[in-house]
Amino acid sequence: MKAVVLEAPNQFVTKDVPDPVLQEGDILLRVKSCAICGTDIRILEGKKTKGVRFPSTIGHEIAGVIEDVKGNVGPWKKGDAVIVAPVIPCHACRYCLEGRENACQNRQAIGYEFDGGFAELLRIPAIAVRGGHVMELPKNLSFEEGSLIEPLSCCLNGIRKANVGLADSVLIVGAGPIGLMHIQLAKAAGAYQVIVSEPNAMRREMAAKFGADLVVDPTKENLADIVKGRTGGLGVDCLILAIGVPPIVNDLMKLVRKGGTMNLFAGFPDTGSCTIEANVIHYNEINVNGTSASTRLDYLQSRDLAASGKVNVKDLVTHRFGLDEFRAAYELAKAGTGIKIVIQP
Ligand SMILES: [Zn+2]
Ligand SMILES: [Zn+2]
Incomplete structure (x- = not known):
């Protein structure tokens, strides 16, 4: 063969x-x-x-x-x-x-x-x-x-780790295939608004097509101001990092509301080392977690989400x-x- x-x-x-x-x-x-x-x-x-x-x-x-x-x-x-x-x-x-x-x-x-x-x-x-x-x-x-179905199952695992639920505001950073799946899953989970940050114009277009409520070009627009403006100055309930770029982690943490969750979904190159202001986590009581792969149940449920048309x-x-x-x-x-x-x- x-x-x-x-x-x-x-x-x-x-x-x-x-x-x-x-x-x-x-x-x-x-x-x-x-x-x-x-x-x-x-x-x-x-x-x-x-x-x-x-x-x-x-x-x-x-x-x-x-x-x-x-x-x-x-x-x-x-x-x-x-x-x-x-x-x-x-x-x-x-x-x-x-x-x-x-x-x-x-x-x-x-x-x-x-x-x-x-x-x-x-x-x-x-x-x-x-x-x-x-x-x-x-x-x-x-x-x-x-x-x-396999990448979708990893995203389903990620949406759960990010605690996305009914009436949440969600920021998804990166609109590659993974970000585009997260948009759909966040909407299916009941998020009232999904904001997407993506520098690539073609990918921004795809994000809008797949249901993002607001698409931001972080190279030309001020993402922090826009997120604050759309969340009453608080920040989002849930943030999903769908690109593995260590130096942006610290600034993104500041866009999560107090008590919110940030999920580091994408793998980082090498050790993923970066500097973070730990007090942002401390005073804002935010939850920072990660996602790796998926379970058989995530896989089975992702298949059903795709087959039912809930996720394209x-x-x-x-x-x-x-x-x-x-x-x-x-x-x-x-x-x-x-x-x-x-x-x-
Ligand atoms: Zn994969
Ligand atoms: Zn084991």
Whole structure:
């Protein structure tokens, strides 16, 4: 089969490799769509190395059709259209027991420890099959939409961590694919106004289309004044940082009302070091937290949100490439001129 093989940081090539060999309880998936994630770009660039093997095939936003099964795989059979929740918890550590399986101490993931979806065929290991990671792709969702359930599930986890609820004001910083999902989820959660800050004109346009109540260009407008003006001088109830830029964290914290929540959703480069005025957190009693990956429940619920039409993932896809064009897809994703880019093996 053909696969994108990551040989070292910054070194990847599409080539012929042996088909995956199934073990008892495994499923072989013919990948129909695998979307490129910001994390994939950081891995390919060598900016993220934790859990990454060389050589390996990455890609964790996956939808496809079951090609083959081996032994007992529960209800699944050849020809079923499915999606796959990629984070596989141990079910036994303290975090798993707390229901934070996304933060499992012994977590493995498809696209990291197990080869991922930038390939024609993918082996879904028995541990994932048994754990309920394979889920039916609803008939009204395309494979492309199915591959966007994974990032949506991370955003659903983030919206919960950001405490977005009925009648809240929300500021979302960054209107890439993740920011655009957050806009829709915040509206669905009952926010009365969603303000979006984004320097890129095309992305601002998308933010408005996906339901933002106010879109701000922080390079030309004063975001702080606008946020204060729209919230009676208080600041927003919830702030979601959907771009990983450490130096802006401190100023953004000041746009959260007393007792509000700031969620650092996007991963930062390196350690993410930056200087913060800790008294802003102290005196304003704000909650600052983070989000990493998602649980199987987040994934299942995100699928249902997309299938019911509550969240539009379809219009997020701006570009499609084959496996042979992976390098071009990567360059486009890095340039940020598209929104969501999918590989169609
Ligand atoms: Zn992802
Ligand atoms: Zn665990």
